[in-house]
Amino acid sequence: MLQDEVRFCRGVGPARAELLGRLGIRTRGDLLLHIPRTYLDRRGISRICDLVPGSESVVSASVSSVRETRTRNGRRMLVAVLTDGTGRLEAAFLNAGYLRKALFPGRSLLAAGRVELRAGLSMFHPELHFPAAEDVEMLEKGSILPVYPLTSGLSQGVLRSVVSAALEDCREGLDPVLPPEVLRREGFPERWEAYRAIHEPAGPEEPPAARRILALEELLLYQMALRRIRAGSPGLGAHPIPAGVEDRFRSSLPFVLTPSQVTCLRDVLADMARRTPMRRLLQGDVGSGKTVVAAGACLSCISAGLQCAVLAPTEVLAEQHAVTFRRLLGGLGARIGMLTGGSPPARRRELLSGLQSGGVDLLVGTHAILEPEVGFRSLALLIVDEQHKFGVEQREALLAGRDPRPHLLVMSATPIPRTLAMTFYGDLDTSRIVEMPPGRGVTETRRVSGDQGRQEAMGYLLERLDRGERAYVVYPLREASEKQDLRDAATARESLARGPAGRHGVGLLTGAMTAAAKLEAATAFASGSISTLVSTTVVEVGLDVPEATVMIVAHADRFGLSQLHQLRGRIGRGGRDARCYLVAPAGISAEARARLDVLVSSTDGFAIAEKDLALRGPGDFMGTRQHGIPEFRAADLSKDLDLVAEAGRLALTQDGAVARNFETEIRWRFGDRMIPIA
Numbered sequence: 001m002l003q004d005e006v007r008f009c010r011g012v013g014p015a016r017a018e019l020l021g022r023l024g025i026r027t028r029g030d031l032l033l034h035i036p037r038t039y040l041d042r043r044g045i046s047r048i049c050d051l052v053p054g055s056e057s058v059v060s061a062s063v064s065s066v067r068e069t070r071t072r073n074g075r076r077m078l079v080a081v082l083t084d085g086t087g088r089l090e091a092a093f094l095n096a097g098y099l100r101k102a103l104f105p106g107r108s109l110l111a112a113g114r115v116e117l118r119a120g121l122s123m124f125h126p127e128l129h130f131p132a133a134e135d136v137e138m139l140e141k142g143s144i145l146p147v148y149p150l151t152s153g154l155s156q157g158v159l160r161s162v163v164s165a166a167l168e169d170c171r172e173g174l175d176p177v178l179p180p181e182v183l184r185r186e187g188f189p190e191r192w193e194a195y196r197a198i199h200e201p202a203g204p205e206e207p208p209a210a211r212r213i214l215a216l217e218e219l220l221l222y223q224m225a226l227r228r229i230r231a232g233s234p235g236l237g238a239h240p241i242p243a244g245v246e247d248r249f250r251s252s253l254p255f256v257l258t259p260s261q262v263t264c265l266r267d268v269l270a271d272m273a274r275r276t277p278m279r280r281l282l283q284g285d286v287g288s289g290k291t292v293v294a295a296g297a298c299l300s301c302i303s304a305g306l307q308c309a310v311l312a313p314t315e316v317l318a319e320q321h322a323v324t325f326r327r328l329l330g331g332l333g334a335r336i337g338m339l340t341g342g343s344p345p346a347r348r349r350e351l352l353s354g355l356q357s358g359g360v361d362l363l364v365g366t367h368a369i370l371e372p373e374v375g376f377r378s379l380a381l382l383i384v385d386e387q388h389k390f391g392v393e394q395r396e397a398l399l400a401g402r403d404p405r406p407h408l409l410v411m412s413a414t415p416i417p418r419t420l421a422m423t424f425y426g427d428l429d430t431s432r433i434v435e436m437p438p439g440r441g442v443t444e445t446r447r448v449s450g451d452q453g454r455q456e457a458m459g460y461l462l463e464r465l466d467r468g469e470r471a472y473v474v475y476p477l478r479e480a481s482e483k484q485d486l487r488d489a490a491t492a493r494e495s496l497a498r499g500p501a502g503r504h505g506v507g508l509l510t511g512a513m514t515a516a517a518k519l520e521a522a523t524a525f526a527s528g529s530i531s532t533l534v535s536t537t538v539v540e541v542g543l544d545v546p547e548a549t550v551m552i553v554a555h556a557d558r559f560g561l562s563q564l565h566q567l568r569g570r571i572g573r574g575g576r577d578a579r580c581y582l583v584a585p586a587g588i589s590a591e592a593r594a595r596l597d598v599l600v601s602s603t604d605g606f607a608i609a610e611k612d613l614a615l616r617g618p619g620d621f622m623g624t625r626q627h628g629i630p631e632f633r634a635a636d637l638s639k640d641l642d643l644v645a646e647a648g649r650l651a652l653t654q655d656g657a658v659a660r661n662f663e664t665e666i667r668w669r670f671g672d673r674m675i676p677i678a
Helices: 013-022 028-032 133-140 156-169 180-185 191-199 206-231 246-252 259-272 290-303 315-332 345-357 392-397 418-424 450-466 489-498 500-504 515-527 561-568 590-601 605-616 618-622 641-673
Strands: 038-041 056-070 076-083 088-094 108-117 121-124 127-129 144-147 279-284 307-311 336-339 362-365 379-384 407-412 429-433 443-448 470-474 506-509 532-535 548-553 578-583
Touching: 013 156, 028 156, 056 088, 088 108, 144 156, 156 191, 180 191, 180 206, 191 206, 206 641, 246 259, 246 290, 246 315, 259 279, 259 290, 259 407, 259 429, 279 290, 290 307, 290 315, 290 379, 290 407, 307 315, 315 336, 315 362, 315 515, 336 345, 443 450, 443 590, 450 470, 450 500, 450 548, 450 578, 470 489, 489 500, 489 506, 489 532, 500 506, 506 515, 548 561, 561 578, 561 590, 561 605, 578 590, 590 605
Parallel strands: 088 121, 279 407, 279 429, 307 362, 307 379, 336 362, 379 407, 443 578, 470 532, 470 548, 506 532, 548 578
Antiparallel strands: 038 144, 056 076, 056 108, 076 088, 108 121, 108 127
16 A cells, blocks of 8 residues: 555546656655645744744734845845734845745745844744645644645645545554554554654644654664665575684784784684674774775685675775785785776776686776676675765675675775664674874864965975975865855866966866876876875875875865865875864854864864764765665654664564565665665
8 A cells, every 4th residue: 555656546646646756756655754844833823023032933924015135245135024913024035036026015924933133023034934825724723734845836735635645545554663662652552643643733742753753663664674684685605714814914914903903804804704794894094904904804715715806986996995905915816906987898808707717816996896797706705995985785786696695894984973873884793993003194183264374274285395295185166166155176276286386286186087087187196296186075085195294175164074084084194294274264153163173173083973973963974865875754863863772772673573564664665775685
């Protein structure tokens, strides 16, 4: 029933089904999960004469007049005067020409926002609702009306009617997911009542409680899916790889492993010695030595006559890994190849033949190694680097259907707080490298603004270039944007090349460049033929240039803390002291200033990650559109961290209770982004 196509639902038909499809609604179940963005409640509406400055309020009024004006700094402002027969309220909007046609004298509306006192009562950018006549009638009767996200051609009234019909049709068709005691805790005798409360609440207290139930269901199903991935396909074991290479590997290195590296390497080798496939996440700050641990795992695999693969998100990082693995393992007899989308056809054919014959022990590459024609003779270990750039679906692509099943080691330089790790990496065991290898320089971080700050940063950059060192200059944009007053990377590169830095060579590296152009720019910077690299965040991963000692991040307030920490990790890798300048406008908010000051005061990636999570929420922290990670429709991880933990506990006990309907529930919840269960 939940999977029934929406065009067959009551009140829909082909035309409305097409409109609903624009909202991502394709089944009856999707209608139930189309959660209102807010509610209209007559009991919450205040008279203008009763408004109190500083309060969050809702008024029902009509537009008396509209005027356009300009602020002191010349920005356009639209001001609508609202009246309700008891008083007068001004609603002001910056750069909101799109509202000019919607606001006209006599137009009835609801305005919700913070009340301020500025030569009279006012609201700045209030949320506006334009209720239909039937909405006003229902509000006057005391109903609480859901307000849904819409698309052109659909009205609130039509969508409410369609959702209501779907809700009624599912009254007897919603099988339990959560234990009855959890439902009762939030005030619902059965599951259907929670869905009813989201769409047709009897009181204002019901929607928040119902949303928590829907969110907990969603998180529980996701946790259960991860547990099933972890369990693997029934009957599939792994190549047990003898763990006898540690001494040989460590004695071959020109340096001593840190205690954390030793512990993590032993964790990995112990996992690989079992017949159960390893599934392990290796976390560690930029430059902490994760690749060395991965190389030890590869040597163990190769020594047993088996093959391994390393998957990287960019060609620049793949090239860097190929160089590193050849340096670490080439002298031990490992035969290493690299395959990317830019690999020449002849080289590609040679590699594919070597993989099939066993002439290639270790393949390093990008998404190109996921293509069906890339076949291994005996793949026993898959290493996925910069795991946060991929998703569950992608990291499973090389594993699915293989018997024996390869061991899996995923690596991330983005420290993930424990609660988020439970959500996104619940199918993996975790190892952490907690200290940095000796011999790295000290990196100082400074926040600067204005002309004086920029001059200080550029003066330091020129001083270091004159010593033969290298520098990064990072911008958030690739090219000029009319909508954002930010200097772009391409323009900055031209400006720097014309100035004193130009005599040392200035290059450009952005995500929009071709793979060949990216590799050329990265190689030129690594070799020293250019000394300054102007870039977007594509340098966040993959570049390891020991001579780089300066980083200037322009418009640093536009970046997240973890991203800035990753960028900063590109410098000071060769034993010399380094300096990172965070350049931001003088007028940034107190919150933005506090975020940047976290970087100034700390180099602990995990402490920074915890602060980043607290300040920005996990959606921004992780990125909400990563391939293979579902966009939760009910859960909001910035508010629901307690539910993440509860879902993890429930997943240990509820598997059997929902097993019968598990596939249906997963497909309903996550659709085409369903987590592969294999």
